[in-house]
Amino acid sequence: MLPGVSVLIALISGLNDVAITEIMYNPDGPTLGPDSLYEWVELCNLTESPLQLQGMVLSDRGNGLVLDEYELAAGARVVAPADMESFVDKYGESVPVVSWTGEWPGLSNASDMITLSDRYGMMIDMLSYTDHWGIEDGQQRSTADGTGASLEKINIRGPNNAANWAVSVDLNCPLPDPETGDDKCWGTPGAVNSVE
Ligand SMILES: [Ca+2]
Ligand SMILES: [Ca+2]
Numbered sequence: 001m002l003p004g005v006s007v008l009i010a011l012i013s014g015l016n017d018v019a020i021t022e023i024m025y026n027p028d029g030p031t032l033g034p035d036s037l038y039e040w041v042e043l044c045n046l047t048e049s050p051l052q053l054q055g056m057v058l059s060d061r062g063n064g065l066v067l068d069e070y071e072l073a074a075g076a077r078v079v080a081p082a083d084m085e086s087f088v089d090k091y092g093e094s095v096p097v098v099s100w101t102g103e104w105p106g107l108s109n110a111s112d113m114i115t116l117s118d119r120y121g122m123m124i125d126m127l128s129y130t131d132h133w134g135i136e137d138g139q140q141r142s143t144a145d146g147t148g149a150s151l152e153k154i155n156i157r158g159p160n161n162a163a164n165w166a167v168s169v170d171l172n173c174p175l176p177d178p179e180t181g182d183d184k185c186w187g188t189p190g191a192v193n194s195v196e
Contacts, residue, residue, distance in 0.1 A: 016046060016124065016125065016157075017045070017046060017047050017051060017124060018043050018044065018045055018046065018051060018053070018056070018072070018116060018124050018125065019043070019044050019046055019125050019153070019156055019157070020041060020042070020043060020114060020116055020125050020127045020153070020160070021042050021043065021044040021077060021152070021153045021156050021193060022041075022042035022150050022151065022152045022153065022168070022187055022188065022189065022193055023039075023040070023041050023042070023107060023114070023127070023129070023150060023151050024038065024039055024040045024041075024107075024150045024151075024186070024187055024189075025039060025107035025108065025109060025112065025129070025131075025144070025151065026039075026107075026109040026131070026144065026145050026146040027039060027146070027186070028146060028147055028148040028186070029146065031148065031186075032090060032148075032186055033086065033090070035082075035106075035107070035109070036082060036083070036104075036106075037082060037083040037086035037087075038081075038082065038083070038086060038087065038090065039081075039082040039104070039106070039107045040079050040080065040081040040082060040087060040189060041058060041079070041080045041107075041114065042077050042078070042079050042080075042187075042188075042189055042190065043072070043077065043078055043079075043080065043098075043116070044075070044076070044077045044156055045072040045073065045074055045075060045076055045077075046075075046156065046157060047074060048074045048075075049074055050071050050072065050073050050074055051071070051072050052069070052070070052071055052072075053067045053068075053069075053070045053071075053072055053078070053098055054067060054068060054069040054070065054119075055067065055118070055119030056116060056117065056118055056119065056124070057115075057116070057117045057118075057119070057121075058080055058100070058105060058114065058115070058116055059105050059114070059115055059117070060105035060106065060107070060108070060112050060113060060114050060115070061112070061113055062105070062106070063102070063103035063104065063105050063106060064102055064103065064105060065080070065100040065101065065102035065103060065104060065105065066100060066101050066102050067080065067098050067099075067100050068098060068099045068100055068101065070098040070099075072098075076096070077096070077189075077190050077191065077192075078096045078097065078098045078190060079095060079096065079097050079098070079189045079190050080097070080098050080100055081097055082104045083104075084097060084099060087189075090186075091186070091189055095189050095190040095191075096190045097190075109131060109145065109146065110130065110131055111128070111129065111130035111131065112128070112129060113126065113127070113128040114126070114127045114128075114129075115127075125160070126160065127160045128160065129151060129160075129165065130162075131144075131145045132162070133151060133162045133165050133166075134149070134151060134165065134166050134167035142167055143167045144167040144168070148185060148186060149167040149168045149169070149185060149186075149187065150167070150168045150185075150186065150187025150188070150189075151165050151166070151167060151168070152165065152166060152167070152168045152187065152188065152193035152194060152195045152196070153165055153193060153196075154166055154193070154195050154196060155196075156193070156196065166195040167195075168185055168186075168187045168188060168193065168194045168195065169185070169194045169195060
């Protein structure tokens with residue numbers, strides 16, 4: 001086999017090995033804090049083997065970051081937070097996090113496209129969301145849009161469309177604010193989604 005062909009096969013086989021499974025694109029300012037510190041993206045290893053995340057690139061239409069060394073166990077999830085210190089302070093040290101270098105993509109509060117690529121630039125996953133996702137009947141605004149909830153993927157192996165993403169629910173909320181006791185969920189970072 002030509003060397004180029006085997007490389008190509010290796011690249012294609014990486015598609016969808018890792019999925020974007022949850023995002024906090026518009027954190028609740030009063031209880032959580034500003035977007036620049038409290039946005040985050042959750043990634044899940046969909047395969048049955050551990051995967052090395054080092055070198056993967058998370059970006060939007062403008063900025064991008066490169067993930068540091070991190071072995072993500074089969075089926076496990078990890079969070080890339082906008083600001084590591086702020087995230088750990090609010091969510092606690094038990095949530096698995098991956099550090100990164102570069103520039104945080106900055107998740108728009110209106111609509112954005114987030115891509116996850118491997119170190120060779122091959123797309124692994126892409127999420128193009130809007131703040132209309134998760135609006136329920138009678139609501140004017142999604143509760144993921146700045147009022148506490150995150151956006152979660154329902155079927156983590158399914159498509160990234162509005163029907164397969166929903167706002168996180170406060171049921172079984174594992175993470176009340178350690179300081180205020182506020183029971184807003186702020187999503188399920190690093191854990192199985194509340195809507196799965
Ligand atoms: Ca935002
Ligand atoms: Ca989750």
